[in-house]
Amino acid sequence: MNESSKKEKIIKSKKRIQNHGEVFTPKRIVNKMLDMPHIREACQNLTSTFLEPAAGEGAFLVEVLDRKMKMVVENYGDDLTQYENYSLLALSTIYGVELLEDNAQKCVMNMYQVYYEAYRQQSITHGAKVKKKVLDSAKLIISNNIVQGNFLAKLTTNGNPIVFSEWHPINLRKNTKIIKILRTEYTLEDILNGVKKEGGEPATHLVRGDQLDLFDFFGDEEVVEAKKKRIKYVPVKITNVYKEEMEEIDG
Template structure:
């Protein structure tokens, strides 16, 4: 069946929206330099016009293949390193429906691959791993304008860095990560911050948050002071644990 590249002529005229066909995505990802990065687990990617996630999905598939081949002597290794691979992918999308589809598509790719691997061990996917994947995707995919570096409501675009505290190449479990938040402008200028820092804002950025989580999210954008993210196991990032620090 022929792949649909536009949703409507109006959207093409108004937003210049044309989707990249799968064959072109694969061809572009095979370009020298890009191909090598897709096969490097720690390499990060930012798609400034993510659409429904065609590029990010293809990159995630390649990275998950890498995880299975090089980092998965056990199911626990796969779970840790699959989340690590997922944490390296970022996207910005102007249109709300596309951004929502991007989130759902990435989660589907992750879940399907995880389920397939778990079945080889006669096990089912762990809920905490799937919940952690949802948190990572929600933080890494933003509805906004890459050129203005702002969300549709005028707030700064905020991304999370997921920094491993050890050497992932050693394949020692569990992988531990500390989350730090940066605005897109800070990322562009190479700003440095203390690890674990959260953005102090009264209004949440427009990360796509329609996933249903059991844990309360009311605390996320209250007055934060010196409240910082804690170093946690990567399979526990769904808890969004924080602590108060001096200074």
């Protein structure tokens, strides 16, 4: 065992092991597992998707991200714009669920740190500064992809359905530089049932802040319903996902 693996904290407390089966996987073992045939290839494929149902502090997810980020440098390291676009695409394919708040928060922070450090290094190589919109988009993606909840119950800690966003690239060709994505939300239940949705649909139909006339409440229910506007996500550049742009459906 080397110095760095000795310092790894894989157990927090006996109680947490008893209550939640919490024992973190040492980096050495994570790497052995990710080096298995097919998994190693999946980590090198920027669009292959990973979902860790008991993510802990992200031992596996962080390593998968690190491997994908290395592939982005290898393939798109010559052009910073391409690096920014493909690194966000790689990030968008990694998902996790974790029950405990402190672990879920640490997992989010660990993912962001790996992304930020790799992007910072790449920017230095190109003599440029990191861009706020890229980092804001990375934060938005990570905070939506890593969910605090109970994977078995398919519910968040608040008792709402666990929801994941699919970040579907809509213009991916060999030489695409600026990637556009369409975000669609699925509940975990939807995903496990293989439900297919129309691109852009949120998990529940949100109602835009359109004020209803007070008198509508005394009127026909259909009129009230018609005044509520259903909205969906619009296709956007991946470096602009942080804006979470939506539009009304049916005009």
